[in-house]
Amino acid sequence: MTVRTSRPGRLLLGGLLTLTTALAGPVATASPAAAAPTGTPASSGPLAAAFDTAATRYDVPRDLLMALGYAESRLDPEAGTPSAAGGYGIMHLASNTQVHTLEEAAGLTRLTPTVLRAEPAANILGAAAVLRSYADQTGLTAAARDDVNGWYAPVARYGGATDPSVARLYADTVYDLLRTGFTSARGEAVAARPVAPRRGGLERAAVLGGIGTLSTDYGPAAWAPASTSNYTVASRPGSHPVNRVVIHMTQGSYAGSISWFQNPAAKVSAHYTFRSSDGAVTQSVREKDIAHHAGNWTYNTRSIGIEHEGYVDNPAWFTDAMYRASAALTRSLTTRYGIPRDRAHIIGHVEVPGATHTDPGPNWNWTYYLQLVNGVTGIGSGTVNTESANLNVRSGPGASYPIVGSVADGATVSVYCQAVGSTVTGPYGTTSIWNRIGTNRYVSDAFVLTGYDGYIPNVPRC
Structure with a gap:
């Protein structure tokens, strides 16, 4: 997937907040609940003021806004270059054929796309403006905006998925973070609280193991098929024996990546994608078919591509749950296809001839992963x-x-x-x-x- 190859200069958030205050237009009237639920202390950390300002300006619950950002980026303020789906910054303001939250944010805030992409506080402000716009379009009243449970439909829409089960997966991820609470690496925190999201029509969207139905190739995986534009139907192994496993990082969120594979304009896919938080896995392309993941047709025809949620340059995404779940799949694949369990046959995207990507990057622990693949799995x-x-x-x-x-x-x-x-x-x-x-x-x-x-x-x- 697309890799961040550079970082923008870090900006002082205080100065940026002055800029966004000047340009963003009238301030929405906010109730105390929009900034923080009763009894919840204000978050600390360098981005806390930016979230407080955005939540107040657009009357969006602060903790909901933070949970959405944490789901997208772990609140990483150095997210500069685009994700695989064309998303930018902490809040993953996106610009692709299916999702236009970046352009929507520009229209609502009157900030330029350049500022919204590169400056953390502007990025947060833009996301708040988009969420508020979606809430208004669903008829969420001023009184109802105080209740975080009423924002489910705007959150699901923000993710951009067209498949109802993937849209529900995206929104459920945000509400699960509110339920459990979280703390970013830089100190921004949201305390756990009970939530009962009102899913509306998405209540009926099947969610089994995170997505619709179960995979027939690998028992633990859910099945959410990629667009037929993003893979090639085949009958492997046949004349194309599977002899490698290729490890990738999504450069985006779990639900967002699955949704991207369903976008016909993406022209990319992977067989499997793993979630960072708990090792959940979704299959998007059957193993017999050729996923477009390696950027090299010969390698595509003879490999299984495995994506892992997160970003190459942020080790917070590399969890033991994800390592262990991924290694279990790779162990299964190597058994079924007779692939040697070594670094010559279990490789990173960066090792594919002609690769322009660097994933899984220097934070991926190959020693640990290969030990797990080879059965050294004790805790x-x-x-x-x-x-x-x-x-x-x-x-x-x-x-x-x-x-x-x-x-x-x-x-x-x-x-x-x-x-x-x-x-x-x-x-x-x-x-x-x-x-x-x-x-x-x-x-x-x-x-x-x-x-x-x-x-x-x-x-x-x-």
């Missing part, structure tokens, strides 16, 4: 013992990595893989082993009682 556990205060959690396997959190003394942690890092002395001796307990979250094994002296058997090496 260990341990009990934290600091003998005093909380234990620092770091972003990498070493004391020099930034602190990204902490775990309490006596807490039980899951160990997804183990890595060699800096040497640390703790209650369980001196060791250079570090335990990965989450996405980019590591603690020294010197402070974790696992029941083993050293590496845990059958737990992968990071």
Whole structure:
């Protein structure tokens, strides 16, 4: 998929908010609920003011706006170049043959497409304007705008899907984030709250495992077929034996990518797409058919293409749930087609001859993934013992990595893989082993009682 190859210069959000205030037109009258639900503290982080301003200006619930942005980009303010579907920025304002939220935002805010694409606060403001426009068109009254559950139809429309089940998947993703709460890497947060979205006509849209019906090729997958313009009907293996698996990143959201494959103008597809949050998988092209995913016809005819939700340059998307679910599929594929489980046959898009893409990029952990594909799939556990205060959690396997959190003394942690890092002395001796307990979250094994002296058997090496 399309890869972000450069980043725009970072802009001061305060100055940009002054710009958007001057250009965006009259301010809508907002109730307190539009900015934040009762009892929910204001979010912190560099983008919080931008969300507050956009929510107030267009009378859109702030947390709903943040959840939509988190679903699209994990609130990454450095999203500059377009996604695979022609979407820009934190809020994925899109410009393609099917979705025109970028142009709509320009008309509503009187900001130029260039500003809306590149400047984070303008991008957020544009999305709020589009959502409010959709709400007005559905007849959502001023009083009803206070209730986040009434915004389901505008959110579903914002995603741009034409298939009702994919539209529901998109909107449900946003409401699930409101239900569970979330915190971005930069500190913007939304607290969990009960939600009961009013789905209207989409209530009847079948959603099984996320999409309509189940795949007949791979049991865990849902089935949402790509447009026939985006793949070639075939009868593989036949004269085209499948001998490779090609790993991609979507450069966009899960539901958005599935919807893009259904757009006849896309001219691209993949056999399978995985969701970051929980490893859910949807199939869009039958394995017997040729997906247009590798940019090389010979490789297309002889490979299975697997997309993974997220962006090459943001490691927050690379979750253990997605790694493990994807590896299970690749293990199944290699068994069925007799493909060797090595790096010569399980490759990245970047390794396809003539490739102009860089996915899955430097954040993809090939060592870990191949271990999972080859059956090293165990998850260990341990009990934290600091003998005093909380234990620092770091972003990498070493004391020099930034602190990204902490775990309490006596807490039980899951160990997804183990890595060699800096040497640390703790209650369980001196060791250079570090335990990965989450996405980019590591603690020294010197402070974790696992029941083993050293590496845990059958737990992968990071």
